[in-house]
Amino acid sequence: MALPPGSFGLPLIGDTINFLQDAQFAKKRHQQYGPIFKSSIFGQPTVFMSGQEANLFVLSNDNQYFVATWPASTRALLGPLSLSLQTGANHQNRRKLLYQAFGPRALVGYVGAMENITQRYLDKWAKMETMTWYPELRNYTFDVAAKLLVGIDNGSETALGHNFETWCYGLFSIALDLPWTRFGKAKKGRKLLLAELENIIRDRQQGTPSGNDALSLLISARDDEGNSLSLDELKDQVLLLLFAGHDTLTSAIATFCLLLAQNPDVMAKVRAEQQQFPATEPLTLEQLKQMTYLEQVMREVLRLVPPVAVIFRTAINACEFGGYEIPKGWSVLSGITQTHQDSQLYPEPDRFDPERFSSERSAKPFSYVPFGGGLRECLGKEFARLEMKLFAAKIVRELEWELLPDQDLNLIAVPTPRPRDGLRVKFRRTTMK
Template sequence: MKIQNRQSQNQDILTQNQLPLPPGSLGLPLIGETISFLRDPDFATKRQQKYGNTFKTNLFGSPTIMMVGAEANRYLFSHESQNFVIKWPESVAILLGSASLSTQTGSIHQKRRKILSQAFQPRALASYLPTMSEISDRYFKKWEKLNQFTWYPELRQYTFDIACKLLVGTDVTNDTHFIEVFEEWCAGLFTLPIQLPWTKFGKALKCREKLLAKIEEIILQRQKQRNNHQDALGLLLDSRDEDGNSLSLEELKDQILTLLFAGHETLTSALSSLCLLLAQNPEILAAAKREQQISCAGGLKSEHLKQMTYLDQILKEVLRIIPPVGGGFRSVIQTCEFSGYRIPQGWSLLYQIGKTHRDQSIYKNPENFEPQRFGIDRAEDQSKPFGYVPFGGGIRECLGKEFAKLEMKIFAALLLRGYEWELVPGQDLDLVMIPTPRPRDSLKVVFRSI
């Protein structure tokens, strides 16, 4: 039986090696098509129209196959760790660190994920609700006083405050230096990894050192406390491996830096998209406000949030039409076949979230903002498995997705109940896509209480 299996595997490999590579262009030597990928928001669309749903390119110094569609997502997620492992652009991998959950693979990834998942269980999430509401109220009152301002940088500060408070148990509201250093670190993540003092990557490396020093302070302070909070840092501090050893200080620092990034960058993008899309669709905004007027007497407890079904549809549609993460990189560890093409070992693979969410075979009028497509009568996202993947899928699905959905819902409910906003005319609302989508002029608004 073993001999037959081996012969079958050898035959499969032989067949796969005879298959053609996907169509496409590898671009210039070394840099390939990286510059176009970073600068052109229609990079994938142009190539999909020319070559189809599976095509080759060269990004960040690696020959890469881009795969578009629900079936591609299903194939990748179901073969994770067999044919593919997580891969980040070199700049991201270096700046997140080798001990980050985002870069870990195999059993170590599974063990760390299991520890951290406790911070996102329903009981933990319910305990976060009052703090999220309190911080939201504080920011809304601040924005009401400002009246006219640029919202995107304010939203970045808002999500960072919540991530620090609920994931790390520290208050950085008045620590502007920490926030500034963090922002400069973020700016270097998706860049060419040229380590010179004046490059974004070089500056980000220096910021990483400063951030890790600050995080080390926080960790050492928390270690002195006998009763750790049940936040992500507390769970990491209390965890032990099979031999009873606690996590090293170096790993703790990388894990916390990753959590702050994950709980901040993508959420800021999602919230700015929510505010932009509601302002551009006044009928949907009015319907959302009506739902909040009906549920207003219920307060903002978990059971009341569950009754806001139209708001759920709005949030799902925001994440469909402008997903905060456009896709994900993998490294091919075993030559395989997809859609009649050879996927060679050693290449990179990039699956597409944004393009999947615009698939006309799944979504009717995909360019339109239509929350009702997620209602019971339409349920378009249910028509194809892996046709709706704003948080990825498989064993690497976003660990904090319920945290993100809760924060978005609390923010939206309180905003709709008490405030109104208008877009300042004449600004550029085209989206900059890297590292996460945001309006080019950062969303200038006039903000007031109702």
């Protein structure tokens, strides 16, 4: 059986640089070769696939044909014990244990602190009037993650926050371990992060777990055999949770802010829905569930600009898709962005149209996958949805914002989509009561 069409690019580095720098890399090649093509990135022969059937094939064959994989830089920086690098029964066991920090009971306990941090930032932004928003949104999501996952206040202003930024910057890079490379700096950042996390964990283990953050829940958690997480595993898992609760969420929230500024009709409808809820009372999970139009907006934000663009896998057995062979050992990337741009699934796919989610049409399985799917669907999915929705509800009640002129709003794709010039905006308080 033939290999997919395509080119391996340059010797050794293949198409890695193009992949990292060109947000349209996969789209251009899909237009050239069709729904499946071969390339070489991060030193590995790689099959790129796109579409609902590709996602269905990849996500429903975990552990049979595929296992989760990441580029070498990501694997090294996440750490060997990270849930994202576990496979098979071990992955399922650890996932079940970590889920305790993201179940319904845990989420209810997070709402109050999440709202308090959001309010603090809204008050600060109202006073600033104009600013570059994306770095502020990164600080906001890290403060929420640090408080709810690790129990630290103002996390973005701590050593943990500064080292985390350095570490994040190298996650998807060429794994060249030299002091001046992005990867080399990130590796040093990881060491410093682990030292910080070890101090936090030891303090918590010696004290009385508060139960109000994920770390306390994980320290107390036991698997089916009654075993707790080791110190080293706690460090790797908490680092993963901080990343999952920060980078992708910042991207999603920034995209929401950008798209609402560009679509005042949608902004008006979101505001009109918020008029139904008492602005002076704390938000509750029950209220958030009743915001049906805001839910449609969030779904459309994640369709149009999914924070994670592709699903990474490695073929553990040779298999066939679309009439082509996928050899054992090759990397496989199934495109989330490309699927969400499929005009057969989403008419006028480039248009921001929350109404497309106004009815629960019987969507094809794996046609909407902003959080992945199958056995490895994003563990923090409901945490992310809660934070996005709470942030959105509060900001449209309290602030109006407009985009400043003369800025580049094109998105940098890696590691997560963000406006090239950082999203420069002007704020004013709303007249909404």
